[in-house]
Amino acid sequence: MIVGESEGILLQAVRRLLVISDMHGQIDAFNALLEKAEFDASEDLLFLLGDYVDRGQNPKAMVAKARELEKKGAIVLKGNHEDMMEKALIGRKTESLAHWAANGGAQTLSSYGLDFKFVYQNIESDSLKLPDELLDDLSWIEQLNVYAQTEHYIFVHAGIDPDKKIEDTDEETFLWIREPFFSGYHGDKIVIFGHTPTMNLQQSCDIFFGKNKIIGIDGGSVFGGQLNCLELPSKATFSV
Structure with missing residues (x-):
């Protein structure tokens, strides 16, 4: 951009x-x-x-x-935290959800009225319905x-x-890199x-x-x- x-x-x-x-x-x-x-x-x-x-x-x-x-x-x-959220809730994999939760994702779910344990147990099930507000925000994050x-x-x-x-x-580089950016940037x-x-x-x-x-x-x-x-x-x- x-x-x-x-x-x-x-x-x-x-x-x-x-x-x-x-x-x-x-x-x-x-x-x-x-x-x-x-x-x-x-x-x-x-x-x-x-x-x-x-x-x-x-x-x-x-x-x-x-x-x-x-x-x-x-x-x-x-x-990168929006990236983790996107992978967890759009990708619908327990591994991605656990990684996100370890980095603060449970607090985000709570702010949308969701219990992490419940989401974790049902993340790969079609029965888990996320709130419309959360789905709308996820669509925004994606773009x-x-x-x-x-x-x-x-x-x-x-x-x-x-x-x-x-x-x-x-x-992934734009969202996650540390070194070699810190010491190697020369633009x-x-x-x-x-x-x-x-x-x-x-x-x-x-x-x-x-x-x-x-x-x-x-x-x-x-x-x-x-x-x-x-x-x-x-x-x-x-x-x-």
Whole structure:
């Protein structure tokens, strides 16, 4: 997905770009962060880099918020947790469901009024009927893009393969990669990514500014860190 050409007119009209990732159901913190950054959908272009579901207080509400913001112009990308959710609930395999549950999927099911044990016991049965709201959100997740780029930036959940052209990269890489992206990226565009908590890249939860044009914004808020927002092109930061 290239935010350019016809969208270039849009970029010229916006005041700034704002980027947030890895909300993990923390709807209150996310709303507080938008308020702190003074987000205005009529003036700012918001990029959300995935992981709306799992672990936090209300994944369902976070998905609803992401969808609402998308309708107002936000660029909303898929994360690896949406990928796990998709594989578990659309693929209907106990192994995939167990993998998702081990990474916070039970909290997501609960937010839709479902008990994990019941779903696990019936996931491969035609008798399991998922709520319409959940099915609708799954359809939305299926069509999400895995990266976006502008003239100067690449936005992605986990990173990119430093040795491949972006158009030749598989979806799994965009959603899951860590190394060799961190140390091996050498492209001209700045890559903004989430997925890896920044405390794994430095000694704080603040936004990580790599020397090789990579910027990590996942503050690990669901692990006791903070939720970060990056402003571009100023590189100002906000956190809650």
